[in-house]
Amino acid sequence: MQNANNANIENGRFSNGLSDAQAERLALLSEEMGEAVQAVGKILRHGYASVHPDAPEARNNRVRLIHELGDVLAVIQLIKDAGDLDVGELELAKLDKLRRIGRYLHHQSVSSCWLT
Numbered sequence: 001m002q003n004a005n006n007a008n009i010e011n012g013r014f015s016n017g018l019s020d021a022q023a024e025r026l027a028l029l030s031e032e033m034g035e036a037v038q039a040v041g042k043i044l045r046h047g048y049a050s051v052h053p054d055a056p057e058a059r060n061n062r063v064r065l066i067h068e069l070g071d072v073l074a075v076i077q078l079i080k081d082a083g084d085l086d087v088g089e090l091e092l093a094k095l096d097k098l099r100r101i102g103r104y105l106h107h108q109s110v111s112s113c114w115l116t
């Protein structure tokens, strides 16, 4: 049931309406996106090639970002496979962003193949 604010109310309590599996996928997405943001922050502060000084055997920041973005892509795949989001709409949103972002870029261009 939904109240006047379109909030889901079940047994008198608010519910986000998510299944346990959907909530788990979103939790994973949030976690992995946070880790990717952290990896980007390290690169902005110290560079791609930098390695944590207390763990010189650890992966450098470039490799860490690759792994974290791979984690994000894996969770996006889980979300797509489960049908939580429409794959076609997701692709259209990506293409729309590629078309819109060009005018705001200062140091690079968007491939013309995305502009049609």
Ligand SMILES: [Mg+2]
Binding pocket: 032, 035, 067, 068, 071
């Ligand atoms: Mg991760």
